[in-house]
Amino acid sequence: MVRDERRAALIPYLTAGYPTPARAVEALRMVAAAGADLVEVGLPFSDPLADGVTIQRSTQAALDQGVTAARALELVDQAALDIPVVIMTYVNPVLAYGVERFLSDAHAAGASGLLLTDFPAGADPDLEERVAASPLALIRLIAPTTQPERLARAVRGASGFIYLISRLGVTGARDEAPPDLSKHVAAIRAATRLPIAVGFGIGTAAQARATARVADGVVVGSALVEALGGGGLSEAERLVRALAAAVREERR
Amino acid sequence: MTDDRMTAPGRFGRYGGRYVPETLMAALEQLEAVYAAAQADPAFWAELDGLLRDYVGRPTPLTEVPRLSAAVGPGVRVVLKREDLNHTGAHKINNTLGQGLLARRMGKRRIIAETGAGQHGVATATVCARFGLDCVVYMGEEDMRRQRLNVYRMELMGARVVPVASGTKTLKDATNEALRDWVTNVTDTHYIIGSVVGPDPFPRIVRDFQAVIGREARAQVLERYGRLPKSVVACVGGGSNAMGIFTAFLDDRSVELVGVEAAGEGVETGRHAASLGRGRPGVFHGSLSYLLQDADGQVQPAHSVSAGLDYPGVGPEHAFLKDSGRVLYQAITDREALEAFGELSRLEGILPALESAHAVAWVRTRRERWSEGDIVLINLSGRGDKDVAMVAELSGATP
Numbered sequence: 001m002v003r004d005e006r007r008a009a010l011i012p013y014l015t016a017g018y019p020t021p022a023r024a025v026e027a028l029r030m031v032a033a034a035g036a037d038l039v040e041v042g043l044p045f046s047d048p049l050a051d052g053v054t055i056q057r058s059t060q061a062a063l064d065q066g067v068t069a070a071r072a073l074e075l076v077d078q079a080a081l082d083i084p085v086v087i088m089t090y091v092n093p094v095l096a097y098g099v100e101r102f103l104s105d106a107h108a109a110g111a112s113g114l115l116l117t118d119f120p121a122g123a124d125p126d127l128e129e130r131v132a133a134s135p136l137a138l139i140r141l142i143a144p145t146t147q148p149e150r151l152a153r154a155v156r157g158a159s160g161f162i163y164l165i166s167r168l169g170v171t172g173a174r175d176e177a178p179p180d181l182s183k184h185v186a187a188i189r190a191a192t193r194l195p196i197a198v199g200f201g202i203g204t205a206a207q208a209r210a211t212a213r214v215a216d217g218v219v220v221g222s223a224l225v226e227a228l229g230g231g232g233l234s235e236a237e238r239l240v241r242a243l244a245a246a247v248r249e250e251r252r
Numbered sequence: 253m254t255d256d257r258m259t260a261p262g263r264f265g266r267y268g269g270r271y272v273p274e275t276l277m278a279a280l281e282q283l284e285a286v287y288a289a290a291q292a293d294p295a296f297w298a299e300l301d302g303l304l305r306d307y308v309g310r311p312t313p314l315t316e317v318p319r320l321s322a323a324v325g326p327g328v329r330v331v332l333k334r335e336d337l338n339h340t341g342a343h344k345i346n347n348t349l350g351q352g353l354l355a356r357r358m359g360k361r362r363i364i365a366e367t368g369a370g371q372h373g374v375a376t377a378t379v380c381a382r383f384g385l386d387c388v389v390y391m392g393e394e395d396m397r398r399q400r401l402n403v404y405r406m407e408l409m410g411a412r413v414v415p416v417a418s419g420t421k422t423l424k425d426a427t428n429e430a431l432r433d434w435v436t437n438v439t440d441t442h443y444i445i446g447s448v449v450g451p452d453p454f455p456r457i458v459r460d461f462q463a464v465i466g467r468e469a470r471a472q473v474l475e476r477y478g479r480l481p482k483s484v485v486a487c488v489g490g491g492s493n494a495m496g497i498f499t500a501f502l503d504d505r506s507v508e509l510v511g512v513e514a515a516g517e518g519v520e521t522g523r524h525a526a527s528l529g530r531g532r533p534g535v536f537h538g539s540l541s542y543l544l545q546d547a548d549g550q551v552q553p554a555h556s557v558s559a560g561l562d563y564p565g566v567g568p569e570h571a572f573l574k575d576s577g578r579v580l581y582q583a584i585t586d587r588e589a590l591e592a593f594g595e596l597s598r599l600e601g602i603l604p605a606l607e608s609a610h611a612v613a614w615v616r617t618r619r620e621r622w623s624e625g626d627i628v629l630i631n632l633s634g635r636g637d638k639d640v641a642m643v644a645e646l647s648g649a650t651p
Contacts (some may be wrong), residue, residue: 049428095533124347145274145438150281165274169275169435
């Protein structure tokens with residue numbers, strides 16, 4: 001993904017407005033400075049059914065501090081990052097904001113991609129077309145359960161990169177390595193030329209290194225949110241630096 | 253069998269759809285295929301019908317209630333479809349038996365479910381015991397407090413009841429937690445959703461399994477009175493008992509169909525569960541439908557004295573039927589429902605579930621709508637035994 005360095009990209013996830021709106025802006029700048037290649041910013045939704053407890057708590061804390069979609073986009077704008085930003089959220093906050101207006105405001109705030117957790121390929125062709133017509137890339141999730149015949153449909157219309165969910169379940173750091181990762185990556189490579197990022201359950205430098213061996217990008221979410229919530233910016237920065245070093249060790 | 257009310261795959265008008273994490277798509281496609289095969293298989297329906305007859309006790313009776321009728325108006329006949337007399341005490345088992353058979357066809361040995369009042373949890377635990385399946389039921393902590401007896405009933409039948417402490421600790425959060433379990437264990441687990449909600453194909457599968465209510469009731473009314481009812485009234489939370497009784501009457505244009513939502517403390521107070529009356533379209537729990545939400549698209553907590561109606565969403569087919577005008581959606585407050593609960597108990601010796609009491613309350617507060625000879629059919633979706641402690645607490649009695 002970072003082609004000139006022949007290595008996988010590091011993609012941290014941060015919740016907009018967590019732990020506080022001001023701290024979230026600092027955290028965004030920190031990850032960009034500490035070696036992130038792209039950052040995913042989560043817009044809070046009241047019913048995050050694909051998220052585990054860590055991210056649930058962070059988005060609820062952001063909501064409790066009044067972080068609406070509009071406020072979240074302001075925070076992204078304020079951070080003024082020089083790395084690409086992907087907005088990650090659920091369908092309903094985007095519908096409520098107004099699809100066209102959301103797409104253009106997110107772009108104006110500096111976002112270059114959109115990832116909707118509850119928006120599988122084919123779910124809503126109309127919404128799909130509107131995102132495709134916008135300047136934002138439509139990032140698609142592929143799961144370990146995605147069947148071969150569905151894979152071709154699921155990657156059609158995707159842009160930016162493919163996000164491979166490394167295992168069944170909700171977001172959250174796990175100890176064990178994802179099963180069959182290289183098999184899933186190979187199947188996706190046969191269906192698309194887009195780069196493949198892998199996420200869900202990756203939280204340590206060792207896991208990041210192992211993932212970077214087969215994938216083009218490594219997403220780290222819950223572990224970073226946990227570090228930020230528990231140990232503040234300095235602990236979060238230590239983690240990002242360790243992850244950044246890990247992906248740089250695996251040249252291809 | 254095609255679904256002539258579906259305008260696009262998985263859609264009722266613009267409503268419905270499959271807004272779920274990609275991880276679940278394979279399971280929804282499998283469920284759709286297995287259900288299509290079952291629909292076309294007479295052996296499937298023969299087995300289900302046999303269980304409904306010999307295990308559940310169907311057909312359920314149609315009971316005319318003369319004293320309540322007299323209170324509504326001279327010559328008006330109020331009749332109850334007695335889903336409260338089903339095994340487990342509510343309509344929920346019509347659906348859990350059907351889905352239990354589908355799970356068996358898919359070779360899935362582990363069942364999960366969400367429950368609000370506990371009726372769907374009990375009906376799921378029952379079917380799992382009967383079929384020898386593992387059963388995990390997610391239930392909000394607040395609802396576990398309100399419905400202790402049902403928690404114990406589920407445990408007696410071998411189910412594990414998992415308390416849900418996130419969000420509002422009610423049905424909406426139990427559903428989130430069940431969906432999270434399903435995303436994690438989808439390969440060996442079937443999620444028996446309890447209402448006509450969730451991603452396609454659940455709303456139509458649950459409707460089809462509940463449609464037995466209306467088929468029986470329509471035939472029973474015609475046989476007894478020789479004419480169709482003037483009105484058919486059912487309570488609506490997610491809306492499964494209402495879809496169950498409405499479906500048979502949708503093409504009878506002379507029959508007024510009324511869905512009664514929970515107005516809680518009053519729709520003007522903001523503490524209610526009237527998704528159709530006061531919500532606007534949004535995506536929640538896998539489908540597009542009316543939803544209680546704020547301007548930012550965050551789901552608003554619902555409120556109702558009845559745990560089974562305490563849900564901010566509603567089935568997508570109801571959204572379609574509201575927009576089309578075929579069904580009239582109204583709302584009844586906690587107080588009105590409690591009064592109807594007492595009145596049906598005193599006048600007829602029937603304790604309705606607080607959910608069903610909303611439908612009864614709408615009829616007794618709208619008596620000017622009917623005149624002599626009119627038949628008013630109410631779906632009495634469940635019995636009130638589970639609510640007795642709650643009603644006693646609210647009325648200050650100490651049972």
